[in-house]
Amino acid sequence: MPDKPKIAFYWCASCGGCEESIVDLAEDILEVAQAVDIVFWPVAMDFKRKDVEAMPDGSILATMVNGSIRTSEQEEMAYLLRRKSQILIAYGSCAHTGGVPSLANQFSKEQILRYVYEEAPSVVNEQRVRPQPRHQHNGTAVTLPEFRGLVRSLDQVVEVDYYLPGCPPTPKLLKQAVLTLLSGNLPPKGTVLAPDTALCDQCPRKETKPTDLKINEFKRPHWTQIDPNTCFLAQGIICMGPATRSGCEAQCISGNMPCTGCFGPTSRVRDQGAKILSSLASSVNAREPEDIEKILDGIADPVGTFYRYSLAKSLLRAKVTR
Amino acid sequence: MDESIQTVWNEAQTRANEAYYVQRRRITVDPITRLEGHGKIDIFLNEQGEVERAYFQVPELRGFEVFSLGRPAEDMPQITSRICGVCPTAHHMAATKALDDLYRVEPPSPARKIRELVYNTFMLEDHALHVYVLGGPDFIVGPDALPEMRNVLGVIQTVGVDIGKRVIATRRRLRELIAYLGGKVVHPVLGLPGGVAKGIAPEDLPQFQQLAKEALDFALFTLQVFHDVVLKNSAYVDLITSDTYTHRTYYMGLVDEKNRVNFYDGKVRVVSPEGKSTPSSPRRHTWTISPSTWSPGAMSSSVT
Numbered sequence: 001m002p003d004k005p006k007i008a009f010y011w012c013a014s015c016g017g018c019e020e021s022i023v024d025l026a027e028d029i030l031e032v033a034q035a036v037d038i039v040f041w042p043v044a045m046d047f048k049r050k051d052v053e054a055m056p057d058g059s060i061l062a063t064m065v066n067g068s069i070r071t072s073e074q075e076e077m078a079y080l081l082r083r084k085s086q087i088l089i090a091y092g093s094c095a096h097t098g099g100v101p102s103l104a105n106q107f108s109k110e111q112i113l114r115y116v117y118e119e120a121p122s123v124v125n126e127q128r129v130r131p132q133p134r135h136q137h138n139g140t141a142v143t144l145p146e147f148r149g150l151v152r153s154l155d156q157v158v159e160v161d162y163y164l165p166g167c168p169p170t171p172k173l174l175k176q177a178v179l180t181l182l183s184g185n186l187p188p189k190g191t192v193l194a195p196d197t198a199l200c201d202q203c204p205r206k207e208t209k210p211t212d213l214k215i216n217e218f219k220r221p222h223w224t225q226i227d228p229n230t231c232f233l234a235q236g237i238i239c240m241g242p243a244t245r246s247g248c249e250a251q252c253i254s255g256n257m258p259c260t261g262c263f264g265p266t267s268r269v270r271d272q273g274a275k276i277l278s279s280l281a282s283s284v285n286a287r288e289p290e291d292i293e294k295i296l297d298g299i300a301d302p303v304g305t306f307y308r309y310s311l312a313k314s315l316l317r318a319k320v321t322r
Numbered sequence: 323m324d325e326s327i328q329t330v331w332n333e334a335q336t337r338a339n340e341a342y343y344v345q346r347r348r349i350t351v352d353p354i355t356r357l358e359g360h361g362k363i364d365i366f367l368n369e370q371g372e373v374e375r376a377y378f379q380v381p382e383l384r385g386f387e388v389f390s391l392g393r394p395a396e397d398m399p400q401i402t403s404r405i406c407g408v409c410p411t412a413h414h415m416a417a418t419k420a421l422d423d424l425y426r427v428e429p430p431s432p433a434r435k436i437r438e439l440v441y442n443t444f445m446l447e448d449h450a451l452h453v454y455v456l457g458g459p460d461f462i463v464g465p466d467a468l469p470e471m472r473n474v475l476g477v478i479q480t481v482g483v484d485i486g487k488r489v490i491a492t493r494r495r496l497r498e499l500i501a502y503l504g505g506k507v508v509h510p511v512l513g514l515p516g517g518v519a520k521g522i523a524p525e526d527l528p529q530f531q532q533l534a535k536e537a538l539d540f541a542l543f544t545l546q547v548f549h550d551v552v553l554k555n556s557a558y559v560d561l562i563t564s565d566t567y568t569h570r571t572y573y574m575g576l577v578d579e580k581n582r583v584n585f586y587d588g589k590v591r592v593v594s595p596e597g598k599s600t601p602s603s604p605r606r607h608t609w610t611i612s613p614s615t616w617s618p619g620a621m622s623s624s625v626t
Contacts (some may be wrong), residue, residue, distance in 0.1 A: 013384050016358040017407020017508040023455065024507070026494040029485065033475055042355045044455055046469040049352050073360075100404040103389040112385040120387055135377075142364045142377045150455050168407065168508050173429045222396050222421075222514045255505020255512060256520040260400065300394040304401075 005061040005182065008040035008052070009091075010081055012074035013101045013151065014067025018092040019043040021168035022064075028175055030270070035182060036061075049077070060084050062181050064091040064164070068098050068312060069152040073145035082158040087181065089193075093167040095154040096192075097264045098312020100167070102151040105311050105318035106303060109149045153312045163192040166248055167262035167309060171206055173247055194247030196267050199259055202246040205231045214285040218298030221257065232258040233283075238305055243269065243276035262309045271315045273306035341484055347371075356456045356473070358408040400498065410509045411444035411500065415586065417515030427516035436518050438586040439512070440503050445585050446537055447496040453544055454489050461552050465561050466562075481547065492540045495533055502526070560565035570595040577602060 011019065023044075025032060039060060040047045063085040082088050093099040103227055104112060117123065117130055134141045154160050162222055177193045180186070187193070195202075200209060208230040219236040226232075232239035232253075240261030241253075252259055265272040286292045299305060307314050323331070347367040354361040360382040368374040386405050390398065398417040403410035415437060422429060429437065450456060455474045463476045470476070478486035497507040503520060504510025512518040522530070552558045561567060572595060576588035581602075589602035 011360075013382065015404050015407035015410070017404070017410065019358075020407050020508050023451070024494070024497065026490050029490070030478075030483075030486070042353050045357065045473045046355045047357075070384060071381065101384040101386075101389075103401075103501060104385045107385070107388050112383075112388045115388045116383065116385060116464070137364075137366060137375060137377075139341070140348065140366075142379060143380055145381045147383060167404070220394065220396060221519070222516070226519060228520070251501065252505045252511050255501075255510065257505060257511035269367060301392070301397065304397060305394045308401075 003139060004035065004037045007036045007178075008038070008060050008063040008078055008081065008085065009043075010040065010063060010065045010067075011042065012065065012067030012095070012154075013070035014092070014094055015098075016043060017168040018064075018066035018094075018263045019257050021092075021166075021171055021174060024171040025175060026171070028171070032178060036178075044071050049080075050253055052080060053085050057083050058086050060086065062087040062089060064089045065154055066090075066092040066095050066168075068094040068101050069148070069154065069157045070101065070104075071145040075148075076145075076155055076160045078154060087161045087186075088158065088281055089177070090152075090154040090160045092169055093165065093264065093309040095160075095161045096165050096313075097310035098151055098153045099309050102153075102310075102312035103308070104152050105306060107319070109147055114146065150318055151312050155311065161189050162187070163190075165192055165194050165245060165263040169194075169238065170248060170251075172249075175300055177272045192245065192264070192267065194263060197246050198266060199241040199244045199246045199248070199250060199263070203231075203241055203250050203252060203253055205229065208234055210234055212285040213282045215280065215295065217295060218284050220298075226256055228256045238280070238299070240306070242273075242279045243306075260308055261306075264310055264313075271313075272310045273303075273314055276306050277302075303316065356459065358406055365389070386456070391526070395421060396515060400509065400511060403509045408542075409448060410446075411441060411448075411504075414504075414510055414513050415441055419587070420511070421515035425515045429517050432521065433517040434586075436503055436520075436522065438584075440500055440512065443496050443537075445497050446541065447493050447500070448495075450489065450493050450540075450544065453548075461548070461558065465555070465557050480551070486545075486576050492537065496537060499530055499533060559603045 009019065019041075023029065038045060039055070040052050040063075054200055060081075063081045064102065065078065065081060065088065067074070069078060090096050098105075099247060113130060118125055118128055131144050131147075133146055134143055155223035162177070164173060165172070173194055180193070200206060203209070208229065211235075213233055215233070215236060217236050220236060222236055224235065224237070226237065227235055233241075237258050241259045243265060244259055244261045245263040245266050248263055250259070261272060261276070267273060269275045284292055284295050303311065311317065347369075349363075349365040349367070351363040351365075354363060360380065362379045362381055364377045364379070365373055366375045384405075386402065390401055393401065396526045398420070399414045402413040402417045405413050418437070434493050454462075454477055459472045459474065459477050463471045467476065471479070475553045500510060501507040503522065504512040505516070505520075512520060552562075575591055575594045576584050576586075578588050581591065591599055591602045593599045
């Protein structure tokens with residue numbers, strides 16, 4: 001009786017939402033558990049790091065790693081799981097493009113550590129103690145990982161075979177990916193396992209998106225009564241749909257809020273923020289520089305709006321300080 | 323053997339044995355499992371085998387409190403929810419309520435009811451996750467169960483596939499209700515200052531009313547499982563009530579004017595380990611924070 005293929009899940013600088021999307025397979029999880037052996041999944045099972053280290057290289061069929069890479073421990077786990085797995089999948093926005101935690105790339109390591117350990121309003125730390133990488137105890141030491149200067153996506157650290165986008169990916173896309181893996185009919189390496197069209201294509205409000213969009217004002221969502229049947233852009237509300245890959249079934253739109261871009265760009269786009277900027281800029285309904293400025297001033301937080309999930313993968317990657 | 327070589331050999335052997343015993347007296351748990359978050363535990367035993375020192379290490383930091391600074395307040399419900407994907411609704415709702423305070427607006431009654439509905443549904447499915455997937459396995463599969471059994475698959479093996487399917491189905495339907503109102507269940511989008519983004523269509527109400535009844539049954543059923551599997555097992559009861567696991571602590575929660583729990587909002591009520599409660603105080607605390615002190619602009623100018 002041949003052994004069942006081995007699957008593993010791991011999380012780096014993650015929130016656990018991707019783990020939840022796996023549990024959201026619901027009844028399907030019983031089928032998955034029959035077909036594969038889960039050999040590492042910290043949120044749900046007690047396997048330890050040393051169990052992974054003891055496995056022969058390449059003995060795991062596929063590992064899905066979510067979360068971005070912020071610390072040296074996460075780098076080590078990425079290298080370790082890469083060695084032990086035939087297929088490595090970047091699961092979720094953080095592993096794919098850096099995710100929300102990569103907004104920290106607008107700040108330096110020192111700014112972050114100083115605020116977190118000394119300056120935050122609820123912190124009491126008169127001695128200004130900072131976490132140390134090594135602490136001696138008798139003849140041995142306990143260790144903490146290094147906090148790196150930048151947040152990185154998984155493929156900026158190790159070679160990645162496939163990507164499942166989304167914050168989090170949908171259980172439906174996950175199920176499709178698992179079936180594809182088990183079928184042996186693998187797509188070309190580097191494929192993002194979601195449709196390669198923009199969200200506007202799938203959006204239930206598609207019919208109300210103007211072909212010739214003219215923006216006179218950018219409205220923040222709480223400044224207006226959001227019409228549940230009209231394209232957000234047509235209502236002057238920024239929606240990342242035009243620059244975002246589809247596959248999510250437009251869930252946020254069905255919650256009557258605009259897309260924020262979590263599925264990342266399509267394969268034809270190198271920088272998601274630049275893509276939406278170029279799309280919105282061409283729709284600004286003004287000619288004079290002052291009028292254009294006035295309209296663009298309505299965008300309160302360009303980085304947080306256009307690069308909310310993809311700052312690590314953007315061309316600039318981080319705030320450039322001279 | 324030459325004497326000088328013998329001396330070196332003896333020294334090396336002593337050092338090696340010492341190092342071996344130091345390692346033998348060190349227990350490392352890496353990573354801690356069945357919870358959201360990263361952690362590592364190192365326990366050092368003395369020569370008598372008793373715990374001399376224990377370290378709990380958190381090997382992660384993302385810095386939400388820093389990279390949220392300077393961002394639009396109305397983005398906070400969706401940004402802070404990324405702190406945790408198991409309890410995103412809690413962060414989302416806290417941030418939304420902060421927006422109410424910020425703009426000094428009270429949500430209209432339907433909006434408040436929708437928020438309460440979402441939050442109560444979340445509490446139910448989240449606690450179900452804890453009982454059946456996270457902490458619960460330690461309490462359901464038997465106090466001496468091997469690590470391989472201490473997970474949701476072990477739980478399903480113990481309680482049977484039918485009960486397992488009921489747990490899975492109920493939780494799925496509860497999460498579908500949250501997705502109906504919040505767009506997504508992991509990182510919902512409903513929170514706006516003074517309200518919510520989406521209402522409930524009247525024709526959809528009956529199915530949710532039915533779900534609420536079934537969810538109550540499910541909660542009572544879970545209590546019964548705990549009763550039958552844990553409280554009727556004296557080995558478990560001895561373990562839970564022992565010094566190792568009993569933690570005499572205060573409890574704090576939100577209650578309405580009749581002292582009934584209200585997870586979404588209410589007065590703060592604190593109960594002592596002996597069961598005495600202090601008078602409830604209003605929820606609102608005012609923080610006076612000067613915006614200019616903690617903005618990214620101020621921070622970057624202070625970095626040398």
